[in-house]
Amino acid sequence: MSGIRILLVDDHPVVRAGLRAMLSDFEGITVAAEAGDGAAALAQLARLRALGEPVDVVLMDLQMGAGMDGVTATQKIKAGEAGTPAPPVLILTTYDSDADILAAVEAGASGYMLKDAPPEHIRQAVLSAAAGGTALAPEVAARLMGRIRNPEPALSAREIQLLQLLATGLPNRAIARQLFISEATVKTHLVHIYGKLGVDNRTAAISVATQRRIIRP
Amino acid sequence: MSGIRILLVDDHPVVRAGLRAMLSDFEGITVAAEAGDGAAALAQLARLRALGEPVDVVLMDLQMGAGMDGVTATQKIKAGEAGTPAPPVLILTTYDSDADILAAVEAGASGYMLKDAPPEHIRQAVLSAAAGGTALAPEVAARLMGRIRNPEPALSAREIQLLQLLATGLPNRAIARQLFISEATVKTHLVHIYGKLGVDNRTAAISVATQRRIIRP
DNA sequence: CCGGAGATCAACCATTTGGTTGAGCCGCTG
DNA sequence: CAGCGGCTCAACCAAATGGTTGATCTCCGG
Structure with a gap:
């Protein structure tokens, strides 16, 4: 026993x-x-x-x-x-x-x-x-x-992919080339990401995404 | 005893x-x-x-x-x-x-x-x-x-402090207010940091600094 | 089949950031 | 004490980013 x-x-x-x-x-x-x-x-x-x-x-x-x-x-x-x-x-x-x-x-x-x-x-x-x-x-x-009551907007796979590149310090133009899309599209994605993460610039987005472990450091 | x-x-x-x-x-x-x-x-x-x-x-x-x-x-x-x-x-x-x-x-x-x-x-x-x-x-x-011997990047304490704030996503103006210095000084520090880390923008600086464990995520 | 969501792109403009030059102040060290 | 390195600030300009509007296309599910 x-x-x-x-x-x-x-x-x-x-x-x-x-x-x-x-x-x-x-x-x-x-x-x-x-x-x-x-x-x-x-x-x-x-x-x-x-x-x-x-x-x-x-x-x-x-x-x-x-x-x-x-x-x-x-x-x-x-x-x-x-x-x-x-x-x-x-x-x-x-x-x-x-x-x-x-x-x-x-x-x-x-x-x-x-x-x-x-x-x-x-x-x-x-x-x-x-x-x-x-x-x-x-x-x-x-x-x-809180999540059930107020579900947080989930990032799309594409947005996470973009975030990951963002975190390496690449400028929008380089991200665009990496993903074979236009710079305009990158900016559109970024605006969506900012909205979902509740921030208003790229560094803050990286900070939040890293802390929530959405992306790896 | x-x-x-x-x-x-x-x-x-x-x-x-x-x-x-x-x-x-x-x-x-x-x-x-x-x-x-x-x-x-x-x-x-x-x-x-x-x-x-x-x-x-x-x-x-x-x-x-x-x-x-x-x-x-x-x-x-x-x-x-x-x-x-x-x-x-x-x-x-x-x-x-x-x-x-x-x-x-x-x-x-x-x-x-x-x-x-x-x-x-x-x-x-x-x-x-x-x-x-x-x-x-x-x-x-x-x-x-390593910091002593290293010919490479020896960031000053002030620069590391600034980096830490940078990583939270604050814009220069906010960093300046936090540290009680002018925005111009923040920019000067940033240029020095970029040089020492071998990068040319803030997100890349955060990326490198995090990976080298100069700052914590 | 229609609506919604995601992905893509364009054009425009305000703000921020990046880069440069120059300069004053302070503390330490040879 | 002269010089060096670190910290501070200013002014200016180019480039990147942030924010907005509007649009097309595809795919998926009701």
Whole structure:
């Protein structure tokens, strides 16, 4: 009767130590293993499964230094092995950007908590995830609600493509040549992008798009 | 004989728990108090000083949610109370951008460590800071060395500060107001920045500066 | 089949940015 | 102390960008 068995995944030793200390204070929760990146997490899952001691919840950061990122790891975990149920994945990260939240949810995460959450909230989230439920930080929940009520205009693929070139510092003329369109069209796209992102110049657009992770830095 | 007395400052309860757990494993290091933001840190310092139990090292994150940020807190700590020596401040943060490092060093920090550092490194840094020395993470040290040796781009602190604002999408006029200088000066700085980065417009400058981690995204 | 959305282009004009030249001030260093 | 580098400002001009209007074409779904 080891209670809920957890796999901790975070690239910061400090954070892992904190979670371990925090969770071990709670009755009925055990840290079964730890990993510093997505690949190690998958290895640990396989190892524990082979030992007949599968984990009940994966508690994972989204940003993980060099290795496989949290979203990819979540996808792979949920894909899992044939015939064995995949454990619920609870995301515990620092940022609450739309793109992160949506990516995590789409990848199959059971919850999304922020690292500045008080210990009790984290405990509740773990219990909820272990029971097959979901857990969202209040800030995250509010953001998702906001999206439903007031859906943000989604950028088209072409617009994102243009944004990506924009972020490299190319002037409109060069962007036009790259995409085989006229400079006028580039400007039209830009106006649309500004409108959707709520800005009024290219640098601000890059700033917002980068922070929302619409484009990669 | 309480050994080295530390004040932990971080807005994440998880990280504080991790540092506490980690440091308490070390002989001769004691966590005297904790704080969740800069203001609370100053209050704790004053409180402990009044009790006649001043802290020997402040271990602080740079990014701290809503409240006073780490750089400002560092400045205030180093300014200190008349007649009482200010404790060394050791920065422990996630990012290693030039902008953050320079700001911290200029504010009077004794060291700059990254959160993905192994516990032993953190211990060494704390000991070094307590002894009045300095402590830089290898990545940070390498970056600073590079700035000295490098014949290439040595951006001044002012230029980096300007770049940081540039990256938020502000027009020159707004940057000028923020820095209390004229628009003409902003343009002069920009020309210098372009030259040093080898670009010829602001978006390209942001792109290069971000990729070289001169500024944070 | 029609409407809407996305992509394309043009012309026009105001504003911003980029580039240059020149100059004063301050602090550090040889 | 002279010189250098960094920070500051001004004026001017060319080029790029931002903003607007209006238009054609295609594709997709009701």
